[in-house]
Amino acid sequence: MKKVGYLGPEATFTHIAVESVFKQITSHPYRTIPSCIDGVTDREVDYAVVPLENALEGSVNLTLDYLIHEKRLPIVGEIVLPIRQHFMVHPKYIEEWQNVEGVYSHPHAIAQCHKFLHDTFRNTPLHEVTSTAYAAQHVYEKEDEKIGAIANEFAAKKYGLQIVKKDVHDYDHNTTRFLILNQENAPLEQTLLEHNGYKTTLMITLSENPAGALHRVLSAFSWRNLNLSKIESRPMKTGLGNYFFIIDIEQKLDDVLIPGAIAEIEALGCNVTLLGSYPYYIIK
Amino acid sequence: MKKVGYLGPEATFTHIAVESVFKQITSHPYRTIPSCIDGVTDREVDYAVVPLENALEGSVNLTLDYLIHEKRLPIVGEIVLPIRQHFMVHPKYIEEWQNVEGVYSHPHAIAQCHKFLHDTFRNTPLHEVTSTAYAAQHVYEKEDEKIGAIANEFAAKKYGLQIVKKDVHDYDHNTTRFLILNQENAPLEQTLLEHNGYKTTLMITLSENPAGALHRVLSAFSWRNLNLSKIESRPMKTGLGNYFFIIDIEQKLDDVLIPGAIAEIEALGCNVTLLGSYPYYIIK
Structure with missing residues (x-):
């Protein structure tokens, strides 16, 4: 039986996300996002489920920061959960x-x-x-x-x-997203839900000022009709450059279009890292 | 003496931000971001200082959400504070x-x-x-x-x-940003620090799919050499559209370039809202 670590304690929204998607697993709460991600690299659990945004639990930026700067685990899935209080x-x-x-x-x-x-x-x-x-x-x-x-x-x-x-929260359309991480980039098995589509997430470090460079980077997606569902600039922690960008493309990594866009962006002098290409699950 | 409301309790990073920038004020802690913003609209305080990102205190998304959907107060300043634990x-x-x-x-x-x-x-x-x-x-x-x-x-x-x-945090370059809000869009007076520059923040709602549209929107900034220091897509709460974008331009609102870019973007069928044009203060 596979083991899934999540940001605890029990009965958090992260726990709900785990229970809504995974089938036939045992789940283990962790106290912090870093310790939950470490649980995968230390082989205590097979998957880690951690909040990515809009989180009640855990610092929003911490997941991506830890993933990018400390433990580069591939993203193998995403869970979108409505926040209902x-x-x-x-x-x-x-x-x-x-x-x-x-x-x-x-x-x-x-x-x-x-x-x-x-x-x-x-x-x-x-x-x-x-x-x-x-x-x-x-x-x-x-x-x-x-x-x-x-x-x-x-x-x-x-x-x-x-x-x-019921539903005492201010906004009805509040959702929060969770990432599923796995050491081997193994596809998810035995899920309770059918996935709702695929995403591919890239991290792009720009070599020059953001205004012009980002515009050229987006051209590479635009003329290939690759739809972006998210784009976010984030400050570098190294103090060297200023910003990098996280971009979600609304499809699975293919053999032609996304690799072509990546090659083109790299030719512009940017650094591109594939953080994952994975199914997402929307919980009703 | 002006009154400044901030996300409390006392001795939070938000409180440090207030004490580092404002001179000759009285400050009042509020328990939540919405109540702090309400403090300005209810005329209890002259300014509100609330965290915008990377926050230890308060939900990161809440400030912009409340500002956009509930109380549309102009941003009159930004404070960048290093997070030192x-x-x-x-x-x-x-x-x-x-x-x-x-x-x-x-x-x-x-x-x-x-x-x-x-x-x-x-x-x-x-x-x-x-x-x-x-x-x-x-x-x-x-x-x-x-x-x-x-x-x-x-x-x-x-x-x-x-x-x-000292300095037991993992990353040295961790900073967090705070917005200063004011009902009348009055410029800040009597600050302890010289500002480090100006920013203009726009909210842009796209009329079509993000890939192509965002690319065209960025053209309007790119060919005018307007530098963007931040770009972030955020989900709409209305359930109608999908995303809007928050864009920070690295200069003060002028008479020609930024209004020209806004007009061009509106001509593409997008909706543009000026959230503020304001000085920012970097605390060492």
Whole structure:
């Protein structure tokens, strides 16, 4: 049975992502993104699942930074998960949930549910804890206190809490992305979901000023009709150059078009690194 | 005296950013990014300072999302601050700091100091708390416990802790950026530092598929020799389109070049919004 490491603790959104996609695996929570990625290189687990953006858990930049500067593991898959936050209480307080005397959650979740909290709990103390899962655990353990938590469905289930108000986050279209990493670039096997398409991710280091160079780099994709679903400039950590770019192309690595674009970009004096060509899974 | 709101609590990096740039102000911590921005629109404060990227405090995407979708305040300045993390203990444990029985910090700071913790405190329990400032406060309050915190210099000073190992973060060139927002787009007055240059930030919504359109959009900057210091695609929250782009141009809004580029991009069928044209301050 394959082992999948993820950024824990249990009942985080990363955990939901793992449970939604993988079939017949054992999963292991890690405390930090670097230790989770190290778990793959140290052969403790076969795959690592770590947040890439918009994360409630883990620093957003850390995944790419660690991947690029420390452990160059290939990306073998991506999971897109809707961020759904719910307000939950201990079952004994279902009737009087609007009168709770404290709301617990992760600071980012509190921020994501600004409107709900402002409208419903304007004068209720908000307590920040290190994860939404921990908030749910706290509400479960302190059943004598009339308190509530903002957390995900998984956490409500795990701690036997009752969701009294669903979808209390401000934006309905909030999703977060997770990368699946593997040492051998082995294709994913035994997934619960059909993939929704393929992506190819490149890291491009520009040799000159970004304005003109980036424009020429994009020409190489544009005239080949290669669609880019993401482009992001990121500062170099070396203090030498200024920026590099991460580009997602909306298709699988082929034999002609993407290699042709890469060769052309390299001929411009840029450095191109393939970070992965992989299926993505959109969870409803 | 002007009032500046910032993402708190006290002694966060956002607080350092405020204290490094503003002169003769009173500052007020806010608990969340939205409430800090609301502080300006509600006239509680004159300026809001909120993290934009790489943040230990506050969700990275939240600032731009709130700014774009909720309260459209002009950006009137940017602060670039190096992220420096230090290991600190209560003064009575200076001699035996390597034998502490617990390390407290924010989960992202713990992740940023992965190598140091791995080398020096491999078997020491790590305790995650909601901010590095809170970690320092905890070490100060529990002076009978032989524990340490990873936090910034400001927190060490505030809580009388002794920094026993400086710069324990993994990457030396880690910086984080903060936006200064103001209701009236009033220029900053009375700053401690000279600014290091100007930036103009545009939000561009593409009317068609990103590959070709983005390439054409960049042409408008490229042939005018307008340097872009950042480009980032971000998903729309409306579920209608797919992406928009945030572009930083490395100069002040002028009468000819940038308006010309904007007109040209609008003629391509894109929507362009000026988010601000402002000085930036690099803190050493």
